[in-house]
Amino acid sequence: MxxxxxxxxxxAQTAHFSExxxxxxxxxxxQFDVVFETYGTLNAAKSNxxxxxxxxxxxxxxxxxxxxTDKNAGWWDNLIGPNKPLDTxxxxxxxxxNLGGCHGSSGPSSLKPKSSHKSEKDQPYGAxxxxxxxxxxxxxxxxxxxxxxxxxxxxxxxxxxxxMQALQWTIAFPERVKHALIIAAAPNLTAQNMAxxxxxxxxxxxxxxxxxxxxxxxxxxxxxxxxxxxMLGHITYLSDNAMGxxxxxxxxxxxxxxxxxEFEMESYLRYQGDKFAGEFDANxxxxxxxxxxxxxxxxxxxxxxxxxxxxxxxxxxxxxxxSDWRFSPERSREIVKALLDNELTVSYAEVTAxxxxxxxxxxxxxxxxxxxxxxxxxxx
Amino acid sequence: xxxxxxxxxxxxxIAGWVNFGGKVLDLGCGDGELLTYLRASLEVxxxxxxxxxxxxxxxxxxxTNVIQMDLEDGLSGFEDQSFDTVILSQTLQAMHNTEEIVQxxxxxxxxxxxxxxxxxxxxxxxxxxxxxxxxSKTLPYQxxxxxxxxxxxxxxxxQFCKNHKIDVIERKVITDGNEVNFMxxxxxxxxxxxxxxx
Numbered sequence: 001m002x003x004x005x006x007x008x009x010x011x012a013q014t015a016h017f018s019e020x021x022x023x024x025x026x027x028x029x030x031q032f033d034v035v036f037e038t039y040g041t042l043n044a045a046k047s048n049x050x051x052x053x054x055x056x057x058x059x060x061x062x063x064x065x066x067x068x069t070d071k072n073a074g075w076w077d078n079l080i081g082p083n084k085p086l087d088t089x090x091x092x093x094x095x096x097x098n099l100g101g102c103h104g105s106s107g108p109s110s111l112k113p114k115s116s117h118k119s120e121k122d123q124p125y126g127a128x129x130x131x132x133x134x135x136x137x138x139x140x141x142x143x144x145x146x147x148x149x150x151x152x153x154x155x156x157x158x159x160x161x162x163x164m165q166a167l168q169w170t171i172a173f174p175e176r177v178k179h180a181l182i183i184a185a186a187p188n189l190t191a192q193n194m195a196x197x198x199x200x201x202x203x204x205x206x207x208x209x210x211x212x213x214x215x216x217x218x219x220x221x222x223x224x225x226x227x228x229x230x231m232l233g234h235i236t237y238l239s240d241n242a243m244g245x246x247x248x249x250x251x252x253x254x255x256x257x258x259x260x261x262e263f264e265m266e267s268y269l270r271y272q273g274d275k276f277a278g279e280f281d282a283n284x285x286x287x288x289x290x291x292x293x294x295x296x297x298x299x300x301x302x303x304x305x306x307x308x309x310x311x312x313x314x315x316x317x318x319x320x321x322x323s324d325w326r327f328s329p330e331r332s333r334e335i336v337k338a339l340l341d342n343e344l345t346v347s348y349a350e351v352t353a354x355x356x357x358x359x360x361x362x363x364x365x366x367x368x369x370x371x372x373x374x375x376x377x378x379x380x
Numbered sequence: 381x382x383x384x385x386x387x388x389x390x391x392x393x394i395a396g397w398v399n400f401g402g403k404v405l406d407l408g409c410g411d412g413e414l415l416t417y418l419r420a421s422l423e424v425x426x427x428x429x430x431x432x433x434x435x436x437x438x439x440x441x442x443x444t445n446v447i448q449m450d451l452e453d454g455l456s457g458f459e460d461q462s463f464d465t466v467i468l469s470q471t472l473q474a475m476h477n478t479e480e481i482v483q484x485x486x487x488x489x490x491x492x493x494x495x496x497x498x499x500x501x502x503x504x505x506x507x508x509x510x511x512x513x514x515x516s517k518t519l520p521y522q523x524x525x526x527x528x529x530x531x532x533x534x535x536x537x538x539q540f541c542k543n544h545k546i547d548v549i550e551r552k553v554i555t556d557g558n559e560v561n562f563m564x565x566x567x568x569x570x571x572x573x574x575x576x577x578x
Binding site: 333336337340343345346347348349350366370373374377 | 403425427433436437439440441443445446447448449457458459462
């Protein structure tokens with residue numbers, strides 16, 4: 001069943017780009033596909049577009065359902081729809097899957113473009129798919145906008161890794177972004193944050209079924225590694241208090257003096273790990289975490305974020321959550337300080353929330369009022 | 381145009397101390413009423429700092445740039461001398477870290493404006509002499525629920541400025557919207573100071 005204020009039944013579209021894309025690494029993608037969805041209607045002036053950038057495991061299916069019988073709607077459905085905070089009566093919303101992804105845009109699991117040798121069979125990129133960065137994603141997203149004939153974004157919005165893309169948009173294309181909503185993000189990752197990514201990657205890469213990333217050819221999946229990577233991720237996305245409240249020390253049955261699932265928390269982590277390992281691609285996970293690690297716009301400015309933002313023109317809303325320890329409020333305040341140093345228009349909210357990093361996806365009333373309030377002021 | 385339900389003499393005085401088009405930081409900005417007034421009258425580039433969720437949201441809704449943080453933690457997110465004017469309007473008395481916030485304001489602002497209810501006002505003194513804590517329009521709280529932890533008189537504050545090497549550029553004292561020049565520490569209800577480091 002669809003709710004009243006759902007965007008309804010949606011379909012994904014694919015844009016093919018035959019013009020090569022030079023990546024930050026220097027590698028070149030000779031051609032690529034980007035899969036995307038849109039909600040709402042592009043106005044005549046083409047001035048009402050909001051781009052939604054996804055986080056680590058997200059994709060282009062941001063809102064609505066593919067069929068009424070779908071169990072789940074898009075990953076940010078609570079935010080997007082008619083009369084929702086990101087109101088599709090006003091805005092034309094675009095969600096897309098980033099390069100390197102595993103939901104339809106070119107990535108390690110997609111087939112390499114056919115070579116001239118007819119004898120060669122179609123093969124997935126596998127390990128040969130290049131490492132892509134936040135900068136590369138934003139460049140490819142700009143290509144998608146060009147393809148759709150959209151010059152300027154009314155707003156770009158993203159949480160976590162998506163927030164980094166929103167920030168990068170304002171740096172890379174200052175003339176093309178009017179507003180940026182940067183939620184639960186950071187101007188770069190701390191050593192501790194990168195350390196979690198390294199453990200996650202090691203879990204995947206040491207799985208005997210990883211085969212140096214070419215597991216497709218071996219018809220295997222490094223499921224165990226991906227599962228552990230996701231379990232680790234889930235611990236860091238929740239706060240200690242949220243886990244305490246959700247599971248505490250609750251047992252499924254009674255202590256059995258075994259290593260089976262005995263605590264509710266274990267049951268949750270294993271369920272999340274199994275679910276993810278069944279639907280996500282390990283090579284994509286490696287690339288998404290690497291993009292997180294590498295993003296550091298201040299790097300070319302001796303670590304001075306204010307300098308890195310000196311050409312930025314957009315107006316900003318920055319939001320953090322008090323219990324988020326993976327992308328803590330302190331990190332958001334660094335972004336705010338750099339924006340203030342440049343005398344840019346910015347508001348900053350520190351939302352009191354229990355849920356840790358995951359809070360940015362939750363329909364908390366105050367949080368949604370903030371986004372609704374800001375977006376209602378965005379002129380189209 | 382922004383309409384105001386009530387003329388605020390204190391806002392008008394503050395506006396007289398702020399440059400046209402200046403960069404202004406209002407600490408504890410509430411629902412953004414003062415900044416809205418300063419934007420409308422002086423086209424200032426204004427930012428507010430507010431801790432309370434409901435006030436923060438009100439600011440956002442009336443178009444005031446607002447940074448959510450606790451003033452008790454200082455102003456570490458703001459560069460030295462990066463604002464023309466930093467304002468603390470009727471909030472000083474509710475601060476725990478009183479000295480720190482004034483020092484921080486002087487660090488961030490080239491000039492600062494501090495206003496506070498004068499505890500030396502004769503009506504407050506009268507209530508004390510009758511044996512009760514003052515409760516009035518300016519000090520509307522009971523002793524047990526007041527956020528005001530550092531009330532002071534005009535004399536106290538001027539001694540504070542002297543001790544901390546703060547220059548008083550201008551002072552205005554008002555009662556019920558009227559300026560008080562005679563015996564301000566006794567007859568003045570609201571004290572307003574324009575200050576800078578000496």
